[in-house]
Amino acid sequence: xxxxxxxxxxxxxxxxxxxxxxxxxxxxxxxxxxxxxxxxxxxxxxxxxxxxxxxxxxxxxxxxxxxxxxxxxxxxxxxxxxxxxxxxxxxxxxxxxxxxxxxxxxxxxxxxxxxxxxxxxxxxxxxxxxxxxxxxxxxxxxxxxxxxxxxxxxxxxxxxxxxxxxxxxxxxxxxxxxxxxxxxxxxxxxxxxxxxxxxxxxxxxxxxxxxxxxxxxxxxxxxxxxxxxxxxxxxxxxxxxxxxxxxxxxxxxxxxxxxxxxxxxxxxxxxxxxxxxxxxxxxxxxxxxxxxxxxxxxxxxxxxxxxxxxxxxxxxxxxxxxxxxxxxxxxxxxxxxxxxxxxxxxxxxxxxxxxxxxxxxxxxxxxxxxxxxxxxxxxxxxxxxxxxxxxxxxxxxxxxxxxxxxxxxxxxxxxxxxxxxxxxxxxxxxxxxxxxxxxxxxxxxxxxxxxxxxxxxxxxxxxxxxxxxxxxxxxxxxxxxxxxxxxxxxxxxxxxxxxxxxxxxxx
Numbered sequence: 001x002x003x004x005x006x007x008x009x010x011x012x013x014x015x016x017x018x019x020x021x022x023x024x025x026x027x028x029x030x031x032x033x034x035x036x037x038x039x040x041x042x043x044x045x046x047x048x049x050x051x052x053x054x055x056x057x058x059x060x061x062x063x064x065x066x067x068x069x070x071x072x073x074x075x076x077x078x079x080x081x082x083x084x085x086x087x088x089x090x091x092x093x094x095x096x097x098x099x100x101x102x103x104x105x106x107x108x109x110x111x112x113x114x115x116x117x118x119x120x121x122x123x124x125x126x127x128x129x130x131x132x133x134x135x136x137x138x139x140x141x142x143x144x145x146x147x148x149x150x151x152x153x154x155x156x157x158x159x160x161x162x163x164x165x166x167x168x169x170x171x172x173x174x175x176x177x178x179x180x181x182x183x184x185x186x187x188x189x190x191x192x193x194x195x196x197x198x199x200x201x202x203x204x205x206x207x208x209x210x211x212x213x214x215x216x217x218x219x220x221x222x223x224x225x226x227x228x229x230x231x232x233x234x235x236x237x238x239x240x241x242x243x244x245x246x247x248x249x250x251x252x253x254x255x256x257x258x259x260x261x262x263x264x265x266x267x268x269x270x271x272x273x274x275x276x277x278x279x280x281x282x283x284x285x286x287x288x289x290x291x292x293x294x295x296x297x298x299x300x301x302x303x304x305x306x307x308x309x310x311x312x313x314x315x316x317x318x319x320x321x322x323x324x325x326x327x328x329x330x331x332x333x334x335x336x337x338x339x340x341x342x343x344x345x346x347x348x349x350x351x352x353x354x355x356x357x358x359x360x361x362x363x364x365x366x367x368x369x370x371x372x373x374x375x376x377x378x379x380x381x382x383x384x385x386x387x388x389x390x391x392x393x394x395x396x397x398x399x400x401x402x403x404x405x406x407x408x409x410x411x412x413x414x415x416x417x418x419x420x421x422x423x424x425x426x427x428x429x430x431x432x433x434x435x436x437x438x439x440x441x442x443x444x445x446x447x448x449x450x451x452x453x454x455x456x457x458x459x460x461x462x463x464x465x466x467x468x469x470x471x472x473x474x475x476x477x478x479x480x481x482x483x484x485x486x487x488x489x490x491x492x493x494x495x496x497x498x499x500x501x502x503x504x505x506x507x
Contacts, residue, residue, distance in 0.1 A: 003031070004163055006029075009060065022047055034209045041405035044217070057073060065081045079159060086153050088406075147295075169199075185208055203231065238436060261305065263277050275304065286455065287447075288472050337425045341429035354397055357412055358383050395412065431465060463496075
């Protein structure tokens, strides 16, 4: 039986950045298998899949699909060959409905008129068939990121792709949604479809894949059946060294409250309350974790604390001062740092240079500007310091950052936000979409900031991350605090009960 996909001696070089993304890569996928492609951010795995899908063209090498040599110069070529790709960063039209996005270019019509009712029914049936239920009439812009991911997957399935390329498909899903997705993936393979899973989450690889290919620095390190490998071995192949899977941190020594939130009310989409009467405090020298299924008010809470969303009621205090209605720049001037969940949409401007990105939150300081004129040498020194301290690979002061990997982009955000020794760090999904090496670095950096006396509010949908880093844990459910647990009390079972809206049995 011919292979579903075969990529032979694929090379890709980006002259503008001097990066050899792929170097004579050989990659083969059998029919009806789930094949995981893993590697650190910047290892070249997404570049390889973009070549296969026609988003990039390789410099040398050959591609075969179902045993036949093919030329793929555009995604339309890939689609005609039966390939479909679900991207890590969504490619949806925000103003369109779910149904309009899924059926874009395939809309049912009669006498030249769109048949909205039939369109919605087609999508409803598709969603039910694959167990990914959505409301066809919802606007994509109003959906949480987890639901947008579902729309991306359904859009590909609607085109009857026989070979699915899933780029970090679980990056924004809850544990339950991940489990459901894995059942869908295994079901697709059982029906003869081929799935390539591009990921950095090794437990997921072990849970769903048949074989795994590991890439490092643009080359294939090896391909193994899952039965013949382990998570520590795969991590070592990815990073080139032993990786710590436990966070090393000493017990916290909390000081006075840095952040106090009292009876906070924050509006969400359409003006409906998204945060309803939340009260919490974060003390200096501790990490307070907020767990919860995505879409339960965590984003709105973070935006109210950092000044990105207005406070409708209640109060936010920083070191005893009421900052509820302060603009963002005043909060930053008083020591508030923000690591946003969307590093591309909010954290960075990838169309500009490294220098501009690291100074964007502090260009008003006398150190970096005088009489309204930017001091370029000082800004360049700041950029160089961040590159060195945070080991930002492939980044150079004065140059663009568009070609940096996700992990290195996150290091730029971390470097900018932590360079000024902030008093309060609000970290929202700080390791979303990162590989094991980058996650280890982010965790170590946050613990070091805690030990220096910073107060850290950590929001994450990753329970392992919440449990590993937090000194105390709150759980949010439908805009309210469902419960609080100490580090010692916070088992996965207890957190799961609170995340689902249940109550813990009293002692």
